[in-house]
Amino acid sequence: MPHNPVTGDRADRALPPLSPRVEVALLARALFRQGYNDFNTGHMTYRQRDDTFLVLDSGVGWNEQRPSDVVSVDADGNRLEGAGEVTPAIILHLEYHKLHEDCIWTVHQHPEYATIWAAAGRIPSVYSQRGASLLEDIGLYEEYEGGVDEWPAANAAARAIGEKKAVLLRNHGVFVAGSDVAQVFSRCVALENRCRVAWRVEALGGGMEMPEPAQRSLLAVNRDRFGFRSPGLWEWAVRQELREDPTLEAEVSGPSPSAPSSSRT
Numbered sequence: 001m002p003h004n005p006v007t008g009d010r011a012d013r014a015l016p017p018l019s020p021r022v023e024v025a026l027l028a029r030a031l032f033r034q035g036y037n038d039f040n041t042g043h044m045t046y047r048q049r050d051d052t053f054l055v056l057d058s059g060v061g062w063n064e065q066r067p068s069d070v071v072s073v074d075a076d077g078n079r080l081e082g083a084g085e086v087t088p089a090i091i092l093h094l095e096y097h098k099l100h101e102d103c104i105w106t107v108h109q110h111p112e113y114a115t116i117w118a119a120a121g122r123i124p125s126v127y128s129q130r131g132a133s134l135l136e137d138i139g140l141y142e143e144y145e146g147g148v149d150e151w152p153a154a155n156a157a158a159r160a161i162g163e164k165k166a167v168l169l170r171n172h173g174v175f176v177a178g179s180d181v182a183q184v185f186s187r188c189v190a191l192e193n194r195c196r197v198a199w200r201v202e203a204l205g206g207g208m209e210m211p212e213p214a215q216r217s218l219l220a221v222n223r224d225r226f227g228f229r230s231p232g233l234w235e236w237a238v239r240q241e242l243r244e245d246p247t248l249e250a251e252v253s254g255p256s257p258s259a260p261s262s263s264r265t
């Protein structure tokens, strides 16, 4: 039986085995194309089975991250392996992970459109299918005070984010969580899509918000059939990144990722 109701088992669409470091670098590059393109200012974490975390090299842009740049840190942010730079702001993510033990991935960036809504202090209405996939997972964190690179501030922010999975940080950017790379990528894309479409609709003079029953119907499909993953979206993004930068091929090898995942984060 096909493992994916859209892409099926077609061998030409299957991904090669991706190591955890490869997934981190490819996620950064793929998100850069989706509006998460504020140079190097974002960060992400990928929890490993031993409760260490893979993080980006904050010294380079998201579109030039390489698997060999990815850094391993412990739960307190101490470098374990890797030569890349680690931003002090990573502690927001580490605090969030302490509060959500089933969370595997977190992403923070300043995407083009979501940052506008974050500055406005408003959650955009739903005008399209992709934007509907967030429904109760979208949130707004209004108490942001300019930095989370101190543990108390990071803890307060992580607590305020709570159980939301796609959060607008007031006057700052976004914070997105997921249980695997396909899920967190889908959420990030859905959040920026929702913000972009709403911006354009309202710039046009307004539009018709999707009725809540339709939103809930779409959400049920997204949750029950796809586990909050847009079918084929991550695979499409990986194929694109490997096409765009053939030099990555040399680093895309090795065993499958060994990190844990949960079904609902």
Ligand SMILES: [Zn+2]
Residues within 6 Å of the ligand: 041, 042, 108, 109, 110, 172, 173
């Ligand atoms: Zn930021």
